[in-house]
């Protein structure tokens with residue numbers, strides 16, 4: 001972590017004890033703790049929720065529930081987050097923390113492939129957080145766009161993919177190709193306004209006109 005990163009984290013809202021405990025547990029017991037949104041991005045997601053005041057959020061890719069918990073902190077009492085995770089083995093880990101959160105009633109967890117689960121939700125959304133399989137970002141986008149309300153926002157994580165988007169990827173690198181396809185689709189789409197924030201691994205914020 002750079003000196004500037006340390007400075008930023010010491011001058012923004014702190015993480016709750018629960019989120020700190022979750023992060024420590026993930027670093028000891030999970031294979032890919034780097035996938036967690038983390039302190040800065042978590043506070044950004046909460047702040048976006050505070051500003052946008054979404055009634056229905058869809059999160060694609062729950063993992064530990066870290067980002068879910070951050071967004072749950074930021075939404076109003078009657079608002080809901082539907083979050084989808086393909087790996088059922090993550091259930092015990094995420095439930096350890098979600099059940100202890102004062103905001104647990106704002107969270108609905110679904111297990112399965114997002115491509116199968118989303119059509120069954122029978123909901124419209126005013127905010128979507130895309131953070132699952134990089135190969136399928138473009139598919140998630142196409143699937144959620146019709147159920148995103150006008151003025152609604154899609155936030156997509158990892159859209160700079162460790163800087164790999166600026167290079168020509170080998171044909172075997174399906175994840176980078178997936179991100180490149182998504183970024184190109186977003187660039188061409190005139191139904192939206194968009195900006196890429198160079199935050200952590202790149203966060204694209206898209207607003208449906």
Ligand SMILES: C[S@@+](CC[C@H](N)C(=O)[O-])C[C@H]1O[C@@H](n2cnc3c(N)ncnc32)[C@H](O)[C@@H]1O
Nearest residue numbers: 035036037061063066067085086113114132133
């Ligand atoms: C980067 S992690 C999510 C991190 C979490 N959003 C956070 O910020 O703390 C990506 C998660 O997406 C899940 N995933 C991958 N493909 C999926 C799919 N098709 N449907 C639902 N979840 C999927 C993975 O199992 C993994 O747990």
